[in-house]
């Protein structure tokens with residue numbers, strides 16, 4: 001595409017242009033898409049409200065840009081290349097034409113089942129092509145998708161269905177993931193029994209086959225609803241600012257919030273960044289190993305690549321099944337050219353030993369990507385040396401569910417990359433560092449709170465059903481800035497290094513979890529009086545979950561109690577939120593106003609008790625020694 005940056009000089013020019021004339025810059029990029037009607041105005045914004053509008057007055061349908069637009073030139077090119085969990089099973093693939101027809105049929109089936117523009121549809125599915133097809137079918141008719149990661153519990157699923165008052169749930173019968181065989185439909189039934197009255201239909205995709213429970217009238221088979229439909233479905237004209245999807249994400253407080261993205265800006269930004277960060281070229285095979293249940297899957301498995309007319313790989317399995325060479329086997333077999341994964345996967349595979357990566361022909365790989373959490377230098381080097389064989393540049397891409405697309409990243413082979421650094425902002429992005437008082441920290445070789453000064457097209461518009469919460473979380477902490485929740489360092493060359501969250505969000509194996517959510521789950525155990533959860537450095541997961549728990553009476557059987565706590569967390573949130581360590585304590589260090597001193601708990605959890613600072617002003621200083629003595633730093 002003509003907006004693809006190819007040289008460092010072009011990057012500088014594009015960046016300069018995007019700062020001096022943001023509206024002109026983005027209008028030029030947006031000119032490469034198919035709009036049913038173009039915009040009257042590029043941007044209106046006010047961070048204080050917040051009000052964020054891009055391409056005002058424009059009409060479009062994102063699926064016309066993902067599908068219809070490519071039919072003439074790329075109809076027979078593979079759009080989705082599916083690698084199933086079982087390595088012996090054949091690859092399934094969809095050309096752009098087949099994908100177009102499948103999306104249209106599915107869209108017609110949704111309509112036939114009463115789904116209209118603006119209705120919310122929840123997805124709870126493994127990584128099979130039907131998930132991408134379903135999501136696009138929603139977009140085709142203007143329904144809003146809310147994909148819930150299939151590792152979440154029935155409780156979490158029910159919360160999300162209720163928050164968005166979804167009319168339909170689309171799920172699978174079963175999910176084969178690694179050696180596990182999970183009954184997905186049962187989880188959905190359990191969730192729907194928790195008062196999800198808005199759901200009228202459950203559309204069930206037969207993935208593995210096998211007996212499942214069935215509710216006549218409510219449950220319908222995907223193939224029975226979809227297969228006979230016409231493979232033409234007009235694309236609903238959408239306002240650029242109409243909602244495209246909701247995606248729930250964890251924050252410091254309360255329940256996860258539904259981050260809202262809209263059609264126009266999200267389309268322009270995800271495609272632009274996909275194209276530039278991965279330098280996709282014709283005939284490349286791009287593979288992002290994320291799950292579509294997270295934002296990375298939305299933006300860089302489905303929308304970004306399809307908008308750019310790429311071949312995108314969808315992988316159903318896990319990196320260690322049947323063994324720790326699976327990623328590399330697949331890269332060799334499919335001739336993958338861009339490979340995008342999370343540091344936690346790299347660390348886990350590195351720990352299995354080099355023999356799993358050596359011996360595979362990975363010469364096709366041109367670009368390696370990293371996302372979701374800070375990548376430590378050792379993992380970065382291993383990725384670069386063992387996977388990229390020193391030939392493929394690494395793009396350490398920093399972004400968030402709320403940002404919709406990548407904000408800070410190297411451009412491979414074009415701008416410099418450096419271990420542990422996301423490096424420089426992409427065109428259109430104006431990052432800055434603030435101190436605690438909200439003053440901008442100028443100059444280089446400094447550290448502070450990472451904020452963004454100016455909107456970009458795919459910035460979140462609101463949190464579903466609660467605009468005030470959006471303002472409070474992202475725009476109220478610092479006047480007239482978007483606050484990311486991350487701390488960062490800007491080095492002598494002006495490059496950004498992300499340090500990690502400065503709020504009560506922890507990042508466990510690249511999954512974002514709120515400590516308050518985990519505490520609430522632990523507190524459902526009848527014997528728990530109070531708990532405090534913090535993150536601590538973990539070799540593989542990045543951060544591990546450390547829970548301090550106060551019980552109402554001494555526990556009779558320590559082991560049983562711990563298992564009950566883990567079960568409680570699995571039930572309320574999902575297995576991904578299970579604490580790695582649980583320490584039973586008699587009290588938690590608190591200030592005189594009753595606030596838990598998490599700083600102390602974090603230090604103890606990390607095994608560093610050298611600099612706890614002055615604890616004498618605490619309400620209960622004596623508890624600190626007890627906590628240190630009982631700390632689980634084996």
Ligand code: WTA
Pocket residue numbers: 249294295296370371372373374375396397398399400401402422484485486498499500501507510511512
């Ligand atoms: C963290 C994932 C360091 C960060 C796309 C952010 C990163 C949170 C990086 C968002 C990176 C993401 N280096 N940290 N390259 N990318 N993060 O919403 O703390 O699941 O705020 O979006 O992940 O997580 P989310």
